[in-house]
Amino acid sequence: MGDYILPVELHNQIVDAAYQTRGFSPDEAAQATRFCQLAAWHGIKTHNAIKALHLDDLFGSGNKNNPGCVPNASIDVIPSKFKATECWDANRKLGQAVAFQAIDRAIELADTYGTGIVSVDHAFHYLWGGGYVMEAAKRGYIAYTCCTAALAEVVPFMGKYPTLGTNPHSWGFPTTNAIGFPIVIDWATSTVAMGRVQQFLREGKQLPPDSAVDKDGNLTQDPSKVSALITFGKHKGYGLALINELLAAFTGASIPTLRSRPERIPTGTNEKTTPNFFFQIIHPEALSSHNFLNNRSQSDNVKATIEDIIGHGNDDCLLPGQLEHQAAQQSQQAGGLLFTQAEIEEFKQVATAANVPFNTNALITT
């Protein structure tokens, strides 16, 4: 038996109700739903509705001691003299709603100025950065985002103690006309995620080399001994993880090791425990010399470049974003979103809690 096919409409009805039941506004719920559909459509198992709602339980509106996310919060745009950039105080508004809105605003800025930046303070986890840059790329823009992860789980290169987040970076390029889908480069700066360590532990497997350390800071491949993660590519991944922390620090973040850890804040001091976002859009015309040889358009030129890179016998190469594109084609063929039986059972619980009728027996499988 293959995957279950969950019709988009039913998926969206369940997710929307789940968010509204938690107190989010119809607009916030709509943005959360839009995001979950986007993730599931593109095969992003790590950040679909099940994970998004689980995260909201743990760190978001469900965390009554330290709610990382506050339903119905409003964004404040910080006054600034600069024309192509904005800084927002998100006031812990739902991450997906803030991120979609920030991309929209950065696109407006890029339409006038060639590029636009939105930095965001007091944010909540936006889940899958690749989704936002993918959407922007489908709309014809070059897009970039990075954020600080919710927890400091990663040891800096040559260090022992985790002081960095898994700090992901996501770049999207408008290559749909050239190759049929947007190139989306999207990954964390740790070799693996902590969720992956737990998965290896459950499955009794060893971790890949150079992915984690034990409590003494020594490399380990034994998931039961993992105390912290390490960055990919030694000092290079470390440098990339620092970028997120520095952009966040210039924006307004507090101490990385206090993020999502209010219990660690020294008495008598006040520190933020929220992540930060950074978004940038570049209008592709703003980069253009308008001088592409052999009668190529800009898009033709990008196509010729990509074909050269994956040509010359490099047939086994995948382009970043290609797997997501293939997953989207599978969703299209199936006529709905593909979920495993375990995921459908979790959906059942979500639907029940949100009072949405959900007859899993009526679902067909691939």
Place this chain on the structure above:
Amino acid sequence: MGDYILPVELHNQIVDAAYQTRGFSPDEAAQATRFCQLAAWHGIKTHNAIKALHLDDLFGSGNKNNPGCVPNASIDVIPSKFKATECWDANRKLGQAVAFQAIDRAIELADTYGTGIVSVDHAFHYLWGGGYVMEAAKRGYIAYTCCTAALAEVVPFMGKYPTLGTNPHSWGFPTTNAIGFPIVIDWATSTVAMGRVQQFLREGKQLPPDSAVDKDGNLTQDPSKVSALITFGKHKGYGLALINELLAAFTGASIPTLRSRPERIPTGTNEKTTPNFFFQIIHPEALSSHNFLNNRSQSDNVKATIEDIIGHGNDDCLLPGQLEHQAAQQSQQAGGLLFTQAEIEEFKQVATAANVPFNTNALITT
């Protein structure tokens, strides 16, 4: 015996004369000299004057069949409706001169718009990207640059044939007030450079794992069997190397495997064989929420973040840019630029060719 101490003034006199002898204008020679001083002052052995002039011989003004660099070339600013971005046709002008000017222009744009971008077509190798972002960071700005390398020497992830450059990325952050020097994250997207492979070959050493492939596309640590390099961090470094090619393709670059290889251009077609640059500046105030806790200034906040990251027993951690800062301190203490005996002997040849008196016996050593 330690290093030779070459007084800055004498170094600059030799380098300036060497560039002017090659036909570069006084201003171009001054920018080339400024760059070589900056590199040597910060201990950048791979991109000091010796290497810069060698590169100009091989690929630049010295390459009579396909001069990658043309003395006295002028930059054309491409007309554009966008306000915070510019695209330049560098007409193969000296890379260092173009890069310093592009950073200046991007800073002007960022002063008004919060951020500024300059993309450059028809460029020549700018050598050490870290130098430009370091200077911008010392002036108080967040800076980024990337370029396409002169040759396609790197195999895309899962591929066999080299179609990507070593495509470096460089980020600079204005952290001098916070920690005494700018953080400069600066590296190629290949695990090692081809020059390093030749060095291993000379020294009879094995390469680090996961750095190169043989002619059949299989991994090898034997430098004599190396046919091409691979990206660091598997698909992640591959993604980063693609970014440079895509930004270049949107700007106006031709086919990556034809770069610096005019002999490969099919008859009857016309292709560029030049690299491209991308520069971006962000004004740090443009990111700011103006809400830093515990009475911190923005710089104090950045300092608190960095101290947290390299605190908690992470004493062995270096910050990116710290080694360059230490080298600068050594230059300061020595009262000049530090070179090995072999380098000084090469300087002697450069000085002789440029008719500058250079008495190596008068140099003192550390």
